[in-house]
Amino acid sequence: MALRFAVSPLWETIAGLRVLAAPGLSPVHQRWIAWAEERLLPLGADPSPLHDLATRPVVPEFLIPTPGVRSERVEVEIDAIAKATPERITAAVDDPRLRSAPAAAITAMQERLRAVHDAIILPVWSRLEGVLQGDVERRGRRLVEAGGPTVLAELHAEVSYRAPHLTVADRTVDIGERDLVLVPSAFTWPHAYLRDSPVRLALCYPAHGFGSLWERSDAPTNDALARLVGHTRARLLCELERPSTVTELATRLGVTVGAVSQHLGVLRAAGLAVSRREGREVVSLRTGLGLALVQGEVP
Incomplete structure:
Protein backbone atom coordinates (compact mmCIF):
# COMPACT_ATOMS: atom_id res chain seq x y z
CA MET A 1 0.00 0.00 0.00
CA ALA A 2 1.31 3.43 -1.00
CA LEU A 3 -0.28 6.00 1.32
CA ARG A 4 -0.38 9.67 0.31
CA PHE A 5 -2.50 12.81 0.64
CA ALA A 6 -4.32 15.03 -1.84
CA VAL A 7 -6.47 18.16 -1.76
CA SER A 8 -9.33 18.12 -4.24
CA PRO A 9 -11.31 21.28 -5.11
CA LEU A 10 -13.55 19.12 -7.29
CA TRP A 11 -14.51 16.95 -4.33
CA GLU A 12 -15.21 20.06 -2.25
CA THR A 13 -17.55 21.22 -5.02
CA ILE A 14 -19.39 17.89 -5.12
CA ALA A 15 -19.45 17.62 -1.33
CA GLY A 16 -20.72 21.19 -1.09
CA LEU A 17 -23.65 20.28 -3.34
CA ARG A 18 -24.38 17.34 -1.05
CA VAL A 19 -24.44 19.65 1.97
CA LEU A 20 -26.81 22.03 0.18
CA ALA A 21 -29.13 19.13 -0.68
CA ALA A 22 -29.55 18.31 3.03
CA PRO A 23 -28.76 21.54 4.89
CA GLY A 24 -30.27 20.39 8.17
CA LEU A 25 -27.56 17.76 8.56
CA SER A 26 -24.70 20.27 8.61
CA PRO A 27 -25.26 22.85 11.37
CA VAL A 28 -21.61 24.00 11.33
CA HIS A 29 -22.04 25.12 7.71
CA GLN A 30 -25.24 27.16 8.15
CA ARG A 31 -23.50 30.48 7.45
CA TRP A 32 -21.95 29.10 4.26
CA ILE A 33 -25.20 27.36 3.24
CA ALA A 34 -27.21 30.60 3.36
CA TRP A 35 -24.53 32.38 1.34
CA ALA A 36 -24.11 29.54 -1.20
CA GLU A 37 -27.84 29.18 -1.83
CA GLU A 38 -28.00 32.83 -2.85
CA ARG A 39 -24.94 32.40 -5.07
CA LEU A 40 -26.52 29.47 -6.93
CA LEU A 41 -29.82 31.18 -7.69
CA PRO A 42 -28.56 32.97 -10.84
CA LEU A 43 -27.47 29.61 -12.28
CA GLY A 44 -31.05 28.36 -12.39
CA ALA A 45 -32.10 24.72 -12.39
CA ASP A 46 -29.45 22.16 -13.31
CA PRO A 47 -30.14 20.92 -16.88
CA SER A 48 -27.48 18.19 -16.55
CA PRO A 49 -27.46 14.97 -14.50
CA LEU A 50 -24.95 16.50 -12.08
CA HIS A 51 -27.26 17.32 -9.18
CA ASP A 52 -28.94 13.92 -9.29
CA LEU A 53 -25.62 12.06 -9.35
CA ALA A 54 -23.84 14.24 -6.80
CA THR A 55 -26.57 13.81 -4.20
CA ARG A 56 -26.88 10.04 -4.41
CA PRO A 57 -25.83 8.03 -1.34
CA VAL A 58 -22.77 6.95 -3.35
CA VAL A 59 -21.41 9.38 -5.94
CA PRO A 60 -20.43 7.56 -9.19
CA GLU A 61 -16.66 7.12 -9.20
CA PHE A 62 -16.15 8.57 -12.70
CA LEU A 63 -17.56 11.90 -11.50
CA ILE A 64 -14.88 12.38 -8.84
CA PRO A 65 -11.54 11.13 -10.24
CA THR A 66 -8.89 10.85 -7.54
CA PRO A 67 -6.09 13.41 -7.89
CA GLY A 68 -2.72 12.06 -8.94
CA VAL A 69 -0.83 14.79 -7.05
CA ARG A 70 -1.16 16.49 -3.68
CA SER A 71 -2.77 19.69 -4.98
CA GLU A 72 -4.61 19.57 -8.29
CA ARG A 73 -6.28 22.46 -10.08
CA VAL A 74 -10.03 22.09 -10.41
CA GLU A 75 -9.80 22.62 -14.21
CA VAL A 76 -7.61 19.52 -14.48
CA GLU A 77 -9.99 17.49 -12.32
CA ILE A 78 -13.05 18.51 -14.29
CA ASP A 79 -11.33 17.81 -17.61
CA ALA A 80 -10.46 14.31 -16.35
CA ILE A 81 -14.16 13.42 -16.11
CA ALA A 82 -14.34 13.29 -19.91
CA LYS A 83 -11.79 10.46 -19.93
CA ALA A 84 -14.35 8.01 -18.56
CA THR A 85 -15.46 5.50 -21.18
CA PRO A 86 -19.18 5.07 -21.98
CA GLU A 87 -18.97 1.51 -20.64
CA ARG A 88 -17.54 2.72 -17.35
CA ILE A 89 -20.22 5.39 -17.05
CA THR A 90 -23.19 3.14 -17.77
CA ALA A 91 -21.78 0.47 -15.46
CA ALA A 92 -21.67 2.99 -12.63
CA VAL A 93 -25.08 4.59 -13.05
CA ASP A 94 -28.39 3.97 -14.79
CA ASP A 95 -29.47 7.33 -16.20
CA PRO A 96 -31.25 7.71 -19.57
CA ARG A 97 -29.31 10.88 -20.40
CA LEU A 98 -26.01 9.06 -19.91
CA ARG A 99 -27.19 5.99 -21.81
CA SER A 100 -28.47 7.83 -24.89
CA ALA A 101 -25.83 10.56 -25.21
CA PRO A 102 -23.00 10.05 -22.72
CA ALA A 103 -20.61 12.56 -24.31
CA ALA A 104 -23.22 15.34 -24.31
CA ALA A 105 -24.23 14.56 -20.74
CA ILE A 106 -20.62 14.62 -19.55
CA THR A 107 -20.02 17.96 -21.28
CA ALA A 108 -23.15 19.41 -19.66
CA MET A 109 -22.02 18.20 -16.24
CA GLN A 110 -18.55 19.66 -16.73
CA GLU A 111 -20.04 23.04 -17.63
CA ARG A 112 -22.32 22.94 -14.59
CA LEU A 113 -19.44 21.90 -12.32
CA ARG A 114 -17.35 24.84 -13.47
CA ALA A 115 -20.22 27.24 -12.84
CA VAL A 116 -21.00 25.78 -9.42
CA HIS A 117 -17.35 25.78 -8.39
CA ASP A 118 -16.91 29.41 -9.45
CA ALA A 119 -20.06 30.39 -7.55
CA ILE A 120 -19.73 28.65 -4.18
CA ILE A 121 -16.17 27.30 -3.79
CA LEU A 122 -13.74 29.63 -5.58
CA PRO A 123 -14.65 32.76 -3.54
CA VAL A 124 -13.86 30.91 -0.28
CA TRP A 125 -11.16 28.60 -1.61
CA SER A 126 -8.28 30.28 0.19
CA ARG A 127 -10.05 29.71 3.49
CA LEU A 128 -10.95 26.13 2.61
CA GLU A 129 -7.48 25.33 1.31
CA GLY A 130 -5.88 26.60 4.49
CA VAL A 131 -7.86 24.09 6.53
CA LEU A 132 -7.28 21.23 4.08
CA GLN A 133 -3.54 21.83 3.64
CA GLY A 134 -3.18 22.27 7.38
CA ASP A 135 -4.77 18.87 7.92
CA VAL A 136 -2.39 17.31 5.39
CA GLU A 137 0.61 18.80 7.18
CA ARG A 138 -0.66 17.65 10.56
CA ARG A 139 -1.33 14.08 9.48
CA GLY A 140 1.77 13.96 7.30
CA ARG A 141 3.90 14.58 10.38
CA ARG A 142 1.98 11.84 12.16
CA LEU A 143 2.62 9.49 9.25
CA VAL A 144 6.37 10.03 9.60
CA GLU A 145 6.23 9.59 13.37
CA ALA A 146 3.91 6.60 13.70
CA GLY A 147 3.31 5.03 10.27
CA GLY A 148 0.33 4.45 7.99
CA PRO A 149 -1.71 2.04 10.16
CA THR A 150 -1.68 4.51 13.06
CA VAL A 151 -2.74 7.41 10.83
CA LEU A 152 -5.63 5.34 9.47
CA ALA A 153 -6.67 4.27 12.97
CA GLU A 154 -6.80 7.91 14.08
CA LEU A 155 -8.52 9.19 10.95
CA HIS A 156 -12.19 8.60 11.72
CA ALA A 157 -14.39 6.40 13.90
CA GLU A 158 -15.81 4.69 10.79
CA VAL A 159 -12.36 3.76 9.44
CA SER A 160 -10.37 0.66 10.36
CA TYR A 161 -7.45 -1.06 8.70
CA ARG A 162 -6.20 -4.63 8.94
CA ALA A 163 -3.80 -5.36 6.10
CA PRO A 164 -4.69 -5.70 3.31
CA HIS A 165 -8.28 -4.71 4.07
CA LEU A 166 -9.66 -1.23 4.63
CA THR A 167 -13.10 -0.84 6.18
CA VAL A 168 -15.10 2.37 5.97
CA ALA A 169 -18.46 2.18 7.74
CA ASP A 170 -19.96 -1.09 6.51
CA ARG A 171 -17.81 -1.41 3.38
CA THR A 172 -14.57 -3.42 3.22
CA VAL A 173 -12.13 -3.39 0.29
CA ASP A 174 -8.85 -5.13 -0.45
CA ILE A 175 -6.28 -2.40 -1.10
CA GLY A 176 -3.83 -4.71 -2.84
CA GLU A 177 -1.15 -2.83 -4.78
CA ARG A 178 -3.23 0.29 -5.26
CA ASP A 179 -2.45 3.73 -3.88
CA LEU A 180 -4.57 4.85 -0.95
CA VAL A 181 -5.10 8.60 -1.21
CA LEU A 182 -6.31 10.42 1.90
CA VAL A 183 -8.43 13.44 0.94
CA PRO A 184 -9.41 15.85 3.74
CA SER A 185 -12.72 17.63 3.25
CA ALA A 186 -14.54 20.50 4.90
CA PHE A 187 -17.94 19.13 3.88
CA THR A 188 -17.79 15.37 4.54
CA TRP A 189 -18.62 15.44 8.27
CA PRO A 190 -19.93 13.42 10.06
CA HIS A 191 -18.93 10.55 7.80
CA ALA A 192 -15.91 9.26 5.94
CA TYR A 193 -16.37 8.47 2.25
CA LEU A 194 -14.57 5.77 0.23
CA ARG A 195 -14.01 6.22 -3.52
CA ASP A 196 -13.03 2.97 -5.20
CA SER A 197 -11.34 2.71 -8.60
CA PRO A 198 -9.09 0.13 -10.27
CA VAL A 199 -6.01 2.36 -10.06
CA ARG A 200 -6.28 3.98 -6.63
CA LEU A 201 -8.54 4.29 -3.61
CA ALA A 202 -9.50 7.64 -2.15
CA LEU A 203 -10.65 8.04 1.44
CA CYS A 204 -12.37 11.38 2.08
CA TYR A 205 -12.61 12.36 5.75
CA PRO A 206 -13.49 15.46 7.79
CA ALA A 207 -10.50 17.80 7.94
CA HIS A 208 -9.21 18.91 11.31
CA GLY A 209 -10.47 22.42 12.11
CA PHE A 210 -13.33 22.51 9.59
CA GLY A 211 -15.80 23.45 12.32
CA SER A 212 -14.41 26.98 12.71
CA LEU A 213 -14.35 27.80 9.00
CA TRP A 214 -17.29 30.20 8.92
Whole structure:
Protein backbone atom coordinates (compact mmCIF):
# COMPACT_ATOMS: atom_id res chain seq x y z
CA MET A 1 0.00 0.00 0.00
CA ALA A 2 1.31 3.43 -1.00
CA LEU A 3 -0.28 6.00 1.32
CA ARG A 4 -0.38 9.67 0.31
CA PHE A 5 -2.50 12.81 0.64
CA ALA A 6 -4.32 15.03 -1.84
CA VAL A 7 -6.47 18.16 -1.76
CA SER A 8 -9.33 18.12 -4.24
CA PRO A 9 -11.31 21.28 -5.11
CA LEU A 10 -13.55 19.12 -7.29
CA TRP A 11 -14.51 16.95 -4.33
CA GLU A 12 -15.21 20.06 -2.25
CA THR A 13 -17.55 21.22 -5.02
CA ILE A 14 -19.39 17.89 -5.12
CA ALA A 15 -19.45 17.62 -1.33
CA GLY A 16 -20.72 21.19 -1.09
CA LEU A 17 -23.65 20.28 -3.34
CA ARG A 18 -24.38 17.34 -1.05
CA VAL A 19 -24.44 19.65 1.97
CA LEU A 20 -26.81 22.03 0.18
CA ALA A 21 -29.13 19.13 -0.68
CA ALA A 22 -29.55 18.31 3.03
CA PRO A 23 -28.76 21.54 4.89
CA GLY A 24 -30.27 20.39 8.17
CA LEU A 25 -27.56 17.76 8.56
CA SER A 26 -24.70 20.27 8.61
CA PRO A 27 -25.26 22.85 11.37
CA VAL A 28 -21.61 24.00 11.33
CA HIS A 29 -22.04 25.12 7.71
CA GLN A 30 -25.24 27.16 8.15
CA ARG A 31 -23.50 30.48 7.45
CA TRP A 32 -21.95 29.10 4.26
CA ILE A 33 -25.20 27.36 3.24
CA ALA A 34 -27.21 30.60 3.36
CA TRP A 35 -24.53 32.38 1.34
CA ALA A 36 -24.11 29.54 -1.20
CA GLU A 37 -27.84 29.18 -1.83
CA GLU A 38 -28.00 32.83 -2.85
CA ARG A 39 -24.94 32.40 -5.07
CA LEU A 40 -26.52 29.47 -6.93
CA LEU A 41 -29.82 31.18 -7.69
CA PRO A 42 -28.56 32.97 -10.84
CA LEU A 43 -27.47 29.61 -12.28
CA GLY A 44 -31.05 28.36 -12.39
CA ALA A 45 -32.10 24.72 -12.39
CA ASP A 46 -29.45 22.16 -13.31
CA PRO A 47 -30.14 20.92 -16.88
CA SER A 48 -27.48 18.19 -16.55
CA PRO A 49 -27.46 14.97 -14.50
CA LEU A 50 -24.95 16.50 -12.08
CA HIS A 51 -27.26 17.32 -9.18
CA ASP A 52 -28.94 13.92 -9.29
CA LEU A 53 -25.62 12.06 -9.35
CA ALA A 54 -23.84 14.24 -6.80
CA THR A 55 -26.57 13.81 -4.20
CA ARG A 56 -26.88 10.04 -4.41
CA PRO A 57 -25.83 8.03 -1.34
CA VAL A 58 -22.77 6.95 -3.35
CA VAL A 59 -21.41 9.38 -5.94
CA PRO A 60 -20.43 7.56 -9.19
CA GLU A 61 -16.66 7.12 -9.20
CA PHE A 62 -16.15 8.57 -12.70
CA LEU A 63 -17.56 11.90 -11.50
CA ILE A 64 -14.88 12.38 -8.84
CA PRO A 65 -11.54 11.13 -10.24
CA THR A 66 -8.89 10.85 -7.54
CA PRO A 67 -6.09 13.41 -7.89
CA GLY A 68 -2.72 12.06 -8.94
CA VAL A 69 -0.83 14.79 -7.05
CA ARG A 70 -1.16 16.49 -3.68
CA SER A 71 -2.77 19.69 -4.98
CA GLU A 72 -4.61 19.57 -8.29
CA ARG A 73 -6.28 22.46 -10.08
CA VAL A 74 -10.03 22.09 -10.41
CA GLU A 75 -9.80 22.62 -14.21
CA VAL A 76 -7.61 19.52 -14.48
CA GLU A 77 -9.99 17.49 -12.32
CA ILE A 78 -13.05 18.51 -14.29
CA ASP A 79 -11.33 17.81 -17.61
CA ALA A 80 -10.46 14.31 -16.35
CA ILE A 81 -14.16 13.42 -16.11
CA ALA A 82 -14.34 13.29 -19.91
CA LYS A 83 -11.79 10.46 -19.93
CA ALA A 84 -14.35 8.01 -18.56
CA THR A 85 -15.46 5.50 -21.18
CA PRO A 86 -19.18 5.07 -21.98
CA GLU A 87 -18.97 1.51 -20.64
CA ARG A 88 -17.54 2.72 -17.35
CA ILE A 89 -20.22 5.39 -17.05
CA THR A 90 -23.19 3.14 -17.77
CA ALA A 91 -21.78 0.47 -15.46
CA ALA A 92 -21.67 2.99 -12.63
CA VAL A 93 -25.08 4.59 -13.05
CA ASP A 94 -28.39 3.97 -14.79
CA ASP A 95 -29.47 7.33 -16.20
CA PRO A 96 -31.25 7.71 -19.57
CA ARG A 97 -29.31 10.88 -20.40
CA LEU A 98 -26.01 9.06 -19.91
CA ARG A 99 -27.19 5.99 -21.81
CA SER A 100 -28.47 7.83 -24.89
CA ALA A 101 -25.83 10.56 -25.21
CA PRO A 102 -23.00 10.05 -22.72
CA ALA A 103 -20.61 12.56 -24.31
CA ALA A 104 -23.22 15.34 -24.31
CA ALA A 105 -24.23 14.56 -20.74
CA ILE A 106 -20.62 14.62 -19.55
CA THR A 107 -20.02 17.96 -21.28
CA ALA A 108 -23.15 19.41 -19.66
CA MET A 109 -22.02 18.20 -16.24
CA GLN A 110 -18.55 19.66 -16.73
CA GLU A 111 -20.04 23.04 -17.63
CA ARG A 112 -22.32 22.94 -14.59
CA LEU A 113 -19.44 21.90 -12.32
CA ARG A 114 -17.35 24.84 -13.47
CA ALA A 115 -20.22 27.24 -12.84
CA VAL A 116 -21.00 25.78 -9.42
CA HIS A 117 -17.35 25.78 -8.39
CA ASP A 118 -16.91 29.41 -9.45
CA ALA A 119 -20.06 30.39 -7.55
CA ILE A 120 -19.73 28.65 -4.18
CA ILE A 121 -16.17 27.30 -3.79
CA LEU A 122 -13.74 29.63 -5.58
CA PRO A 123 -14.65 32.76 -3.54
CA VAL A 124 -13.86 30.91 -0.28
CA TRP A 125 -11.16 28.60 -1.61
CA SER A 126 -8.28 30.28 0.19
CA ARG A 127 -10.05 29.71 3.49
CA LEU A 128 -10.95 26.13 2.61
CA GLU A 129 -7.48 25.33 1.31
CA GLY A 130 -5.88 26.60 4.49
CA VAL A 131 -7.86 24.09 6.53
CA LEU A 132 -7.28 21.23 4.08
CA GLN A 133 -3.54 21.83 3.64
CA GLY A 134 -3.18 22.27 7.38
CA ASP A 135 -4.77 18.87 7.92
CA VAL A 136 -2.39 17.31 5.39
CA GLU A 137 0.61 18.80 7.18
CA ARG A 138 -0.66 17.65 10.56
CA ARG A 139 -1.33 14.08 9.48
CA GLY A 140 1.77 13.96 7.30
CA ARG A 141 3.90 14.58 10.38
CA ARG A 142 1.98 11.84 12.16
CA LEU A 143 2.62 9.49 9.25
CA VAL A 144 6.37 10.03 9.60
CA GLU A 145 6.23 9.59 13.37
CA ALA A 146 3.91 6.60 13.70
CA GLY A 147 3.31 5.03 10.27
CA GLY A 148 0.33 4.45 7.99
CA PRO A 149 -1.71 2.04 10.16
CA THR A 150 -1.68 4.51 13.06
CA VAL A 151 -2.74 7.41 10.83
CA LEU A 152 -5.63 5.34 9.47
CA ALA A 153 -6.67 4.27 12.97
CA GLU A 154 -6.80 7.91 14.08
CA LEU A 155 -8.52 9.19 10.95
CA HIS A 156 -12.19 8.60 11.72
CA ALA A 157 -14.39 6.40 13.90
CA GLU A 158 -15.81 4.69 10.79
CA VAL A 159 -12.36 3.76 9.44
CA SER A 160 -10.37 0.66 10.36
CA TYR A 161 -7.45 -1.06 8.70
CA ARG A 162 -6.20 -4.63 8.94
CA ALA A 163 -3.80 -5.36 6.10
CA PRO A 164 -4.69 -5.70 3.31
CA HIS A 165 -8.28 -4.71 4.07
CA LEU A 166 -9.66 -1.23 4.63
CA THR A 167 -13.10 -0.84 6.18
CA VAL A 168 -15.10 2.37 5.97
CA ALA A 169 -18.46 2.18 7.74
CA ASP A 170 -19.96 -1.09 6.51
CA ARG A 171 -17.81 -1.41 3.38
CA THR A 172 -14.57 -3.42 3.22
CA VAL A 173 -12.13 -3.39 0.29
CA ASP A 174 -8.85 -5.13 -0.45
CA ILE A 175 -6.28 -2.40 -1.10
CA GLY A 176 -3.83 -4.71 -2.84
CA GLU A 177 -1.15 -2.83 -4.78
CA ARG A 178 -3.23 0.29 -5.26
CA ASP A 179 -2.45 3.73 -3.88
CA LEU A 180 -4.57 4.85 -0.95
CA VAL A 181 -5.10 8.60 -1.21
CA LEU A 182 -6.31 10.42 1.90
CA VAL A 183 -8.43 13.44 0.94
CA PRO A 184 -9.41 15.85 3.74
CA SER A 185 -12.72 17.63 3.25
CA ALA A 186 -14.54 20.50 4.90
CA PHE A 187 -17.94 19.13 3.88
CA THR A 188 -17.79 15.37 4.54
CA TRP A 189 -18.62 15.44 8.27
CA PRO A 190 -19.93 13.42 10.06
CA HIS A 191 -18.93 10.55 7.80
CA ALA A 192 -15.91 9.26 5.94
CA TYR A 193 -16.37 8.47 2.25
CA LEU A 194 -14.57 5.77 0.23
CA ARG A 195 -14.01 6.22 -3.52
CA ASP A 196 -13.03 2.97 -5.20
CA SER A 197 -11.34 2.71 -8.60
CA PRO A 198 -9.09 0.13 -10.27
CA VAL A 199 -6.01 2.36 -10.06
CA ARG A 200 -6.28 3.98 -6.63
CA LEU A 201 -8.54 4.29 -3.61
CA ALA A 202 -9.50 7.64 -2.15
CA LEU A 203 -10.65 8.04 1.44
CA CYS A 204 -12.37 11.38 2.08
CA TYR A 205 -12.61 12.36 5.75
CA PRO A 206 -13.49 15.46 7.79
CA ALA A 207 -10.50 17.80 7.94
CA HIS A 208 -9.21 18.91 11.31
CA GLY A 209 -10.47 22.42 12.11
CA PHE A 210 -13.33 22.51 9.59
CA GLY A 211 -15.80 23.45 12.32
CA SER A 212 -14.41 26.98 12.71
CA LEU A 213 -14.35 27.80 9.00
CA TRP A 214 -17.29 30.20 8.92
CA GLU A 215 -17.08 31.63 12.41
CA ARG A 216 -16.29 35.32 12.69
CA SER A 217 -15.26 37.39 15.65
CA ASP A 218 -16.96 40.80 16.00
CA ALA A 219 -14.04 42.27 17.92
CA PRO A 220 -10.90 43.43 16.11
CA THR A 221 -8.00 41.10 16.94
CA ASN A 222 -5.00 42.58 15.11
CA ASP A 223 -3.55 44.31 18.19
CA ALA A 224 -4.00 41.26 20.38
CA LEU A 225 -2.56 39.05 17.68
CA ALA A 226 0.47 41.32 17.30
CA ARG A 227 1.09 41.20 21.03
CA LEU A 228 0.91 37.41 20.92
CA VAL A 229 3.04 36.56 17.89
CA GLY A 230 4.73 39.85 17.03
CA HIS A 231 3.76 42.62 14.63
CA THR A 232 5.39 41.17 11.49
CA ARG A 233 4.09 37.64 12.05
CA ALA A 234 0.60 38.99 12.72
CA ARG A 235 0.69 40.89 9.42
CA LEU A 236 2.07 37.80 7.72
CA LEU A 237 -0.79 35.64 9.01
CA CYS A 238 -3.29 38.18 7.70
CA GLU A 239 -1.60 38.22 4.28
CA LEU A 240 -1.62 34.42 4.10
CA GLU A 241 -5.35 34.30 3.38
CA ARG A 242 -4.35 33.29 -0.14
CA PRO A 243 -1.38 31.21 -1.37
CA SER A 244 1.64 33.51 -1.75
CA THR A 245 5.34 33.22 -2.50
CA VAL A 246 8.03 34.56 -0.18
CA THR A 247 8.81 37.31 -2.69
CA GLU A 248 5.15 38.38 -2.90
CA LEU A 249 4.87 38.47 0.87
CA ALA A 250 8.10 40.44 1.25
CA THR A 251 6.82 43.04 -1.25
CA ARG A 252 3.43 43.40 0.43
CA LEU A 253 4.94 43.64 3.92
CA GLY A 254 7.90 45.82 2.96
CA VAL A 255 10.48 43.51 4.58
CA THR A 256 13.29 41.35 3.23
CA VAL A 257 12.82 37.92 1.71
CA GLY A 258 15.06 36.48 4.41
CA ALA A 259 12.90 37.95 7.17
CA VAL A 260 9.73 36.48 5.62
CA SER A 261 11.39 33.06 5.34
CA GLN A 262 12.37 33.13 9.01
CA HIS A 263 8.93 34.18 10.18
CA LEU A 264 7.27 31.55 7.96
CA GLY A 265 9.48 28.90 9.55
CA VAL A 266 8.19 29.88 12.99
CA LEU A 267 4.56 29.92 11.81
CA ARG A 268 4.94 26.50 10.16
CA ALA A 269 6.50 25.03 13.31
CA ALA A 270 3.53 26.30 15.32
CA GLY A 271 1.03 24.78 12.87
CA LEU A 272 -0.23 28.20 11.76
CA ALA A 273 0.97 28.05 8.14
CA VAL A 274 1.95 25.49 5.52
CA SER A 275 4.19 25.73 2.46
CA ARG A 276 4.23 23.61 -0.68
CA ARG A 277 5.94 23.63 -4.05
CA GLU A 278 3.99 24.66 -7.14
CA GLY A 279 6.22 24.21 -10.17
CA ARG A 280 9.38 26.22 -9.55
CA GLU A 281 7.92 28.26 -6.72
CA VAL A 282 7.04 27.58 -3.09
CA VAL A 283 3.79 29.09 -1.88
CA SER A 284 2.56 29.44 1.69
CA LEU A 285 -0.92 29.63 3.19
CA ARG A 286 -2.25 29.87 6.71
CA THR A 287 -3.90 26.80 8.22
CA GLY A 288 -7.29 26.51 9.89
CA LEU A 289 -5.57 27.17 13.21
CA GLY A 290 -3.90 30.25 11.74
CA LEU A 291 -7.27 31.50 10.49
CA ALA A 292 -8.86 30.97 13.91
CA LEU A 293 -6.02 32.89 15.53
CA VAL A 294 -6.45 35.81 13.12
CA GLN A 295 -10.19 35.87 13.86
CA GLY A 296 -9.64 35.75 17.61
CA GLU A 297 -11.32 32.38 18.09
CA VAL A 298 -8.47 30.57 19.84
CA PRO A 299 -8.82 30.88 23.63
